[in-house]
Amino acid sequence: MFSSLARLRAIAFTFSSLAILSHALEGSLFTSSVTYCAPPETLLIQQFDVEYFAANNSVSFNISAESVDSNVNVSASMLVNVFGIQPVNITIDLCGILNGALCPLPQYNFTGSDSITLPGSISSNFPSIAFIIPDLEGYAQLTLTEVGTGDVKACVQATLSNGLSTHQRAVEWTTGSLTLFTLFVALWQSCFPTAILPHRLLDLVNLFQSVAVSALLNLNYPVTYISYALNFAWSLSLFSSGDDSMQGAINNMRALTGGGLANSTSSSAVAFVNRKLSPFNSDSASSSSGSISSLSSLAKRTVESSLLHIQQRDVAVVTSESDNVLSAGIPIYVSTINIATANAFMTVFLCTLILIANALFVFGFGWLSLFAMERYGIGREDRRIQIRRAYSPWIRAWTLRLSSVMFTPIVVFAFYQWTLNDSWLSILFSVIAFLGIMSAVCYPCIVVIRSVRRSEPSVLYTDSFLLKSYGTLYTQYLPSRYYIFLPLIIVAFSKAIIVAFISSSGMAQVILFLILEIALVFRVLLFRPHKTRGADIFSAFLGIVRVVCTGLMIAFVQSIGVKPIPRYAIGLVLAVINSIAILVVFFNLALHSGIQRLWKRREATSSSSSSTSSSLQGSSNIMLEKNVTPSPEYPSSDPFGRPRNPTPERNVPLDPEINQPYSPSSPTATTTDYASTRQRDSESTNFGSVLPRRWSFTPLHTPTESSGLDHTPPFESTLSRTSEEQIEQASHPHA
Incomplete structure (x- = not known):
């Protein structure tokens, strides 16, 4: 029966612990781990949960334990350590709580929970920041001392948390x-x-x-x-x-x-x-030296059943002398x-x-x-x-x-x-x-x-x-x-x-x-x-x-x-x-x-569009200033009536003697009958006569090794001034 009640209460406490964040918002501290701070002798603890509520200055605890000695009356000492400060250090008479169910300690598995209101002087010692900072460093220690003899029967430490942490x-x-x-x-x-x-x-x-x-x-x-x-x-x-x-x-x-x-x-x-390190921030010898010294002799008399219970309950014994620290x-x-x-x-x-x-x-x-x-x-x-x-x-x-x-x-x-x-x-x-x-x-x-x-x-x-x-x-x-x-x-x-x-x-x-x-x-x-x-x-x-x-x-x-x-x-x-x-x-x-x-590309696009619009605007301004109207023959011409495509639409008569590539071996151009070797679209094409030698073509660069730097084809001919004038006159006969 008692084990069934223990399981039910354990399940209830597990569901309540799911609301860790709400606990932190409400201003509470609760148990995050439990260990023996001294070898257990009289009392074997299966569950020990403590929670402090700042709203009503109360401490609630849920305990499930078993006593192996008969007729043992104990008092409980509660110590709370937060960042090395001890805001709570009180002694509780167990005979005065739970209707005396824990006085003397029963020799069976017993469970119990209660809430105790702390004095106002104790609540003032709790810093309010302890409920909102992440990774609180604090623990609660419960020590059971036999009434009359002062022997320590059990010592339990439970680390405290407010549910907040930097590990996310x-x-x-x-x-x-x-x-x-x-x-x-x-x-x-x-x-x-x-x-x-x-x-x-x-x-x-x-x-x-x-x-x-x-x-x-x-x-x-x-x-x-x-x-x-x-x-x-x-x-x-x-x-x-x-x-x-x-x-x-x-x-x-x-x-x-x-x-x-x-x-x-x-x-x-x-x-x-290690009890000297965070989150304990205290030497275990100083906090529970009496417990450890008193129980060192009692540990020799620990029964085998007690050790079996410890292994089953997975509650470890951690002291300053332990090898599992x-x-x-x-x-x-x-x-x-x-x-x-x-x-x-x-x-x-x-x-x-x-x-x-x-x-x-x-x-x-x-x-x-x-x-x-x-x-x-x-x-x-x-x-x-x-x-x-x-x-x-x-x-x-x-x-x-x-x-x-x-x-x-x-x-x-x-x-x-x-x-x-x-x-x-x-x-x-x-x-x-x-x-x-x-x-x-x-x-x-x-x-x-x-x-x-x-x-x-x-x-x-x-x-x-x-x-x-x-x-x-x-x-x-x-x-x-x-x-x-x-x-x-x-x-x-x-x-x-x-x-x-x-x-x-x-x-x-x-x-x-x-x-x-x-x-x-x-x-x-x-x-x-x-x-x-x-x-x-x-x-x-x-x-x-x-x-x-x-x-x-x-x-x-x-x-x-x-x-x-x-x-x-x-x-x-x-x-x-x-x-x-x-x-x-x-x-x-x-x-x-x-x-x-991405934004560089956008800036480039916007700048190019703005430059295009500004150029068009400038062209229109020039047209207005010079009173020039685009030619209807060239709808896409510039303000001065010049077409964008410089290729003329009419055949221009060229002299075959002039339109010859330069040949180093023959400085004088030879005459070629293009009419017999090449068919033209128009039969009206005429070629001029040979120019004097002083108007012959000369290359722009001598074909040497240094000419490799020039990207212009080495044998490309250029028109002389006379040929340019002839072409201009032929293309504008009515000028």
């Missing part, structure tokens, strides 16, 4: 969709080796990856920044699966190959965060999206295989299309030959771009996998992936540098094979600054080493990150490597943004001890700065995607 699925889908759209446009524009959009695509993905990697350091991040950085986890190939099919397969693989670390679960990872950095980041720490690399590896399969499909489809064009003769032959010759370099270029995108996630998580010593198969795959990505990225760099050493930097732009295959590395830079791409690869590799192998010191990680980012900024400011000033400004802007964000993260170093509220504010500032940088990159992508050509 809409942001993930929006950024991913825009990146995918940019990829499609870049695929088309990459047919031109000097296109800018493929480079801006890499800049966008690198920006997303830099935000995600910045949350992998051993720092006490505020929850709001980790949640914000999780919006770009997909850029590191970290995809959380709703049905956990991929994670379940990885768990099984690791179990069969020597893996001994914790597997992935669908439960909230925030419950396993999540450390800062990669463990907290990946576990928040339900990916186990030991599964991080294999998740990246499987996603990389999926990306490779998609790329092979696209490349193979292109080859089949070329084969079909050759087989059935589709298109012009010269066009097919041109496409066939350019397709292989195009594949090499996009292979290099995809390798650049996957370089950071593979290297970071491969290095981190080597520090875990978990599954030998995972380590083997990490070595294979590391060697593969290093070969795919380093080999083109070696080819480019070797080509320059054998010749000169200009060969990178004159050699069609190098330009189309490996131009991704250097075409956005000046020929004299082609080597500027090398620092980017070195910095990405250095960051991977810092994240994986220097995780013991957060201060060292931040300082080294800051040095690398400053070096990248000076690389742009000193060398000005790009072809345009706008590109230099854009690159410098992104570098300065990374420097500022990295510098602000010094406040997250645990040894500095910045208070939770200032640390939370800095996290919001970082999210805002990175969001502005992302918007700037999207705007830059829009400018280089060809959209600006």
Whole structure:
């Protein structure tokens, strides 16, 4: 009966939790995760939900528990911690609530819920901002102490939330969709080796990856920044699966190959965060030292049935001495999206295989299309030959771009996998992936540098094979600054080493990150490597943004001890700065995607139409000023009566001796009877006599090698003044 009631109440509470947003609007705090803050002995808790309503200053709770000891009377101490502040710290006599059903604790599974109105002095301690800010950092702790002896019988911690977070699925889908759209446009524009959009695509993905990697350091991040950085986890190939099919397969693989670390679960990872870090913001030894010390001896007497209940109810014991506590950095980041720490690399590896399969499909489809064009003769032959010759370099270029995108996630998580010593198969795959990505990225760099050493930097732009295959590395830079791409690869590799192998010191990680980012900024400011000033400004802007964000993260170093509220504010500032940088990159992508050509074309069309209308208006003005009327014989003539087509409509008598091409071997024109060799439409055509030698034709240029610069045919004759006068008189006999 009691179990049935427990299920019904659990279902009711589940339906009520669907209205999380309404809770936030109403001003309430509710439970987001539950863990034991000490090993359970007397009381085993199956469900513990707490919710605080600011409207009536009340606390409602729903508890489902079981006592394993008889005749135990306890009092409950409630502690609420919000951003390190404790607005609530009260003791409740359980014998005075629920009509005494909990005094003494019953030895069966019991459920109960109630609402308690808090004193006004307590409600004044709750800051109103706690109900409207995203990613609230707070928890409620319930400690049951035996009446008379003071022994702690149970300790439970429940993290609190107001339903708001900077981690939004809409942001993930929006950024991913825009990146995918940019990829499609870049695929088309990459047919031109000097296109800018493929480079801006890499800049966008690198920006997303830099935000995600910045949350992998051993720092006490505020929850709001980790949640914000999780919006770009997909850029590191970290995809959380709703049905956990991929994670379940990885768990099984690791179990069969020597893996001994914790597997992935669908439960909230925030419950396993170190109590010194956000959202707890307190040392567990100080908050419940009495509980832990008192229960350390009681833990030895825990019955086997109690442990069985704990496993079935999936309520973990998390203390400062527990080995299941999540450390800062990669463990907290990946576990928040339900990916186990030991599964991080294999998740990246499987996603990389999926990306490779998609790329092979696209490349193979292109080859089949070329084969079909050759087989059935589709298109012009010269066009097919041109496409066939350019397709292989195009594949090499996009292979290099995809390798650049996957370089950071593979290297970071491969290095981190080597520090875990978990599954030998995972380590083997990490070595294979590391060697593969290093070969795919380093080999083109070696080819480019070797080509320059054998010749000169200009060969990178004159050699069609190098330009189309490996131009991704250097075409956005000046020929004299082609080597500027090398620092980017070195910095990405250095960051991977810092994240994986220097995780013991957060201060060292931040300082080294800051040095690398400053070096990248000076690389742009000193060398000005790009072809345009706008590109230099854009690159410098992104570098300065990374420097500022990295510098602000010094406040997250645990040894500095910045208070939770200032640390939370800095996290919001970082999210805002990175969001502005992302918007700037999207705007830059829009400018280089060809959209600006639309309004340029409109401006050109409008300007041409306006110039045409102005010319017509000017012509009419001239006609009015000179009092000239267009000739009726030429309806489309200009104001002076001249036809647009300069070809005369009547046959003009020409002298055959004059209308002869120039011949260097015979300076004197020869006489030819055109009437006998060529039929004319009119029989009235007459030819004149031969002119004197002083009026003979001479070429405009001597046919030498320098005449190749002249586009006029070398043997084209021109009319002399006399012939022009004769033609003018013949065409106007009545003038």
